[in-house]
Amino acid sequence: MPTATKEDGFVVFDHVQKSYDGEILVVKDLNLFIGQGEFLTMLGPSGSGKTTCLMMLAGFETATHGDILLGGKPINNIPPHKRGIGMVFQNYALFPHMTVAENLSFPLEVRGQGKSEREANVMKALDMVQMGEFGGRRPAQLSGGQQQRIALARALVFEPELVLMDEPLGALDKQLREHMQYEIKHIHERLGVTVVYVTHDQSEALTMSDRIAVFDDGIIQQLATPDDLYERPDNAFVAQFIGENNTLNGTVKAIKDGIATVDFGDGTLGEALAVNCAGVGSETTLSIRPERVDIGKESGPNAVPAKVLELIYLGDHIRCRMNVMGNDQFVVKVPNAAGHKHLVVGETTKVSWNSEDCRALD
């Protein structure tokens, strides 16, 4: 998905700010351009401002400052019911006093569609989520997963160009959640509708999204595709938040050709990509994924001593917790391949990495 710009963005947040109490900014200067047909996820811990952004887009909250544009038109002053945005709520918000079919028919009814047309559209939407036989049931008679499908169908039945989803899978169990992730992804691909999805679950975001906006403290920390986000995090927060991550603290000794040489404090040196670190002499945090660490290589520029603290057998790999340079939460995944190194708790060995796999961040 090509990155949208301010000009061709289907949804545009232009210097948007939001404060509830006039003292604290929940959303600080948000600039975000979402392309038509894109699946964009707002990912972040609770309180990071992602839901507020979604509610501003839906029209249930007003922006304190800045413009929100939909299809090129500012929508700040358009009430929610005229925005034509489909929305899936966290707890589905299916109307309990209506049947499933009546729930789906509701948005068509308020748009003045005729009865036969309505019925056809409702049937089509139900079929889309494979719930064709459940039209006569009440929401309370459905399981969580089925309610989720109905909520999805209801948000799509009036064919909006933009659908917002506010942690829609939060209430489902793990297996169903994963299944629904694929289903939502497929529906998105089939319909080509633009989706803005809010979640705090990083695996959900990685599975489904074209692009992910990582929120923290009211700011987008990084906006990138899932693989970029995982492999090339811009800062320590993103590196920590997405996937598993080992950190090592040190001082920058030298920077040469984009590679920083870092002193871990006791004279031991290591190399890393200088991504987001200040000049020589400044503090930095090295970030490296557990699966990119080698164990047992005695020499090389990045070989540092490590003491094995804990071994957890996980079938396809062994999870090894070690103490490296004072960090006793340093995790290495040792593949359970033929001839892999057998470690013993308490043993001291060496860990090493490729300089390109390690990132020196703020």
Added chain:
Amino acid sequence: MSDTTQTGPVLAADGTPLKRSLQRALRREKLRALLLIAPLLIFVLVTFIAPIADMLFRSVENDIVADTLPKTVVALKSWDFHSGEAPGEAVFAALAADLQVAVEAKTHTRLGSRLNYEKTGISSLFRKSGRKVKKWDLASDAPFREKFIKIDKDWGDVDVWRVIQTYSGKYTNGYFLNAIDMEKGPNGPQWRDESQQIYLMLLKRTMFLSITITLSCLLLGYPVAWLLSNIPMRTSNLLMILVLLPFWTSLLVRTSAWKVLLQQQGVINDVLVWVGLVADDNRLVMINNQFGTIIAMTHILLPFMILPLFSVMRTIPPTYLRAAKSLGATNWTAFWRVYFPQSIPGIGAGSILVFILSIGYYITPELVGGTTGVFISNRIAYHISSSLNWGLGAALGSILLLLVLVLYWLYDRIVGIDNVKLG
């Protein structure tokens, strides 16, 4: 041991049937549960069920005539009032005998007042006759017919005898007929004289006023309950205290306050006159009529509407309204199609509560209702404490009870009693 071939009941380990064993095990638990609720059960039986049963019984009970005048009642059986003449000597002889016993026991005056409800004048007739009959000698003073008529010519009145004959049974439907403005005439039940009809009108008025009060409570209470359930907890608790404040003030004080406000020289009229909306010689009459009753009772019963509404509305998540709006519904459509249907259980509970409370309300209509704003309950109170016609009071009370039950049943049929939520 092979239990597999056994077809009889399943046995417990000690050989007794499992069912009996289970019952025995549960009996003690049940007994203990019963003991725990026994005080309440006895209280309810004594203070609620028993009075209602007594009321129902009193509304048809009528053994005073047969008990006080046993011989007369027997002798009167063969008399036919269509003959147009007072009964013969045999009946009067029996009456003399009965009255002598009754005077001794001083029960003849009570009988007199009882029959006076059916025909005015009988009370004094019995009292007067009682004094004279006391001195008669039953053996030698016969015949008694002329003597009685000499005491009071009413004894020769066919109608007096007809009333005695009509009410000589142990039970009567007379009170109920009375309660719906009918009486036992010579040819079966008949409508009372127009000028004496009051109860049907009172019943209709009670229904009308109760419905009006319920509706105005709903109209006023719904927005308040909505507000309470949609503001932050701390503010809503504060406002809730304001809603409950009337509960903590004496009913009499509140009703009197309305008197101060609404009377012709009262605050509201004074203000209206001062502003110039109302002429000084044409002040509004807002109290001692139906208007006063409606205002004061709406105020008093409002919390009973707000509380169930609030407890139901609090459970309706605001996301429903948001969902409706996101689906394209205007504020009004979202409210009417999505919010309102979900608040119906609260409306039902509040309306039933307010209606049933107001249909039997007594003190407020008494104080601010004047003559046009009184309820059937004020009439019942009158019969219980002033006219002492307890039978009629009981009959009116029974009708009221029946009415409430019928309405309750209707409500269950239309809305469904499961749809009532009090909290």
